[in-house]
Amino acid sequence: MTLSYGGEPVLEGASLDVEPGQFVSLVGPSGSGKSSLLRAVIGLQRPLSGTTDTGLPANQVGMLFQDDALLPWKTARENVALGLRLIGVNSQAADREADIWLARLGLTGFENRYPRHVSGGQRKRIALAQVLARKPKLILMDEPFASLDAIVRSRVVKDVVALVESEGISVLLVTHDLEEAISLSDAVYLLGQGPRAHIIQRYDVPIPRPRDPVKSRLHPAFTPLHAKLWEDLSKEVDHRAEEAA
Amino acid sequence: MTLNPQYAWVRRLIALAIFLAIWEAAARAGMLNPIYVPAPGKIWLALVELFGDGRIWPHLEATFGAALGGLALGIVVGIALGILAALVPLIAELLEPIMTLLNAIPRVILAPLFVIWLGIGIASKIALAFILVTVVIFFTVYTGIKQVDRKLVERIVTLGGGRLTLARHVYLPSVAAWVLGNLKVAVGFAFTGAVVGEFVAASRGLGYLLGFAQSTYNSALMLALVLLIMVVVLIIFAVAGKLEKYLLRWT
């Protein structure tokens, strides 16, 4: 895919695959176009050339943004239910489903709270419930955990991994965090420095599932892969800096 | 010494009582010219008289009618124009300079003009209250819509929401929130418009009574009226505040 906001292309010939049920991460330098790529996949941005084919109807693709972007004037239940209403679920069933998913994400008792009256981690869970309740086959995540502190983050991530594994959902996760990328994913794509960024390489992660996101960091394959990714990412940034100079 | 904020109102009441007592004493001792500064007791008597013989009611009714009429019209028209301007660039282009101009001038200077156009009846007062309110509401809605959180819009779009969903679940609540946030300002403007309109030319209303008190050098009546207007506006502020608090309970 090639993508531009009017000037020089942000992405040029960037290409990646996500197999059904796979958890795939996309890492790369800041400003390289990771968010733009996700936005193109979900249809918020039209690529100059190339295609994004999820092979799925739009309502089976969910997106989790960096900030929660819940409607502040709707309660947790209403926010989750709205997502369901928009795929044609009637309002009573939507409310019921919403409560079930909120409960599954540990938010029992928070159904009637407004987003501004819950913590950041809880908001993230509400947003997650909103996406998961629609039973998507693919979820695109744009640094969804970046704003959370380490403990809350690891708990939310653990829940996400468990749900994604049990429901067989494919994930394309954008993250800055190489460790997170490796510990969660089946494959990691490294996007080069922009402009005209393209995929440098794909790394398969040979850690078995089901996974514990914390323990998988202790797997023997983890450290060498992390070192390799880190080296390649640094090389790419340095290389581009030299080119610019 | 630390002050317990819970009892601020007690301290204020005591201070007010002391102030009034000194004022009253000074007036009785003949230290104040009653033509300029009437004693608090006299102001109170004037107030009692206004209500006692019931002649205040038609005036209150006139002022309330003009203020609330102007407020309602101003909110409706302000919202409609704000939405139109936000949706149709041509309308924005035409309206913006007019509204900016109306916003820049003290709009009460239009009062005499409205009297010429609409007569000394309630219409000219409604018009003044309306023009004061509608400009504020217009800018609230217009800038508000343009600043609707892109992220919320994108989120609803990725969930499959179309224009109608966006209008109902994103734009409408945002607009309502901004209007409610400015409700007190609008109420204040509506009463300003009504009273000033009446003051300029009218046969009824609190503003008319103010003019009457002025022409007869009745400063006790004048201060009684000022007090009354303050109380009225404070009561409406309290109601608007409650409404705002309830409807914006999600903030």
Ligand SMILES: Nc1ncnc2c1ncn2[C@@H]1O[C@H](COP(=O)(O)OP(=O)(O)OP(=O)(O)O)[C@@H](O)[C@H]1O
């Ligand atoms: N709406 C836009 N208009 C113009 N340029 C944009 C727009 N959005 C992003 N860009 C540019 O496109 C490039 C890629 O942006 P993008 O947000 O996709 O990067 P990213 O890889 O997600 O970065 P980060 O890791 O910091 O989130 C950047 O150079 C950015 O300045």
Ligand SMILES: [Mg+2]
């Ligand atoms: Mg980004």
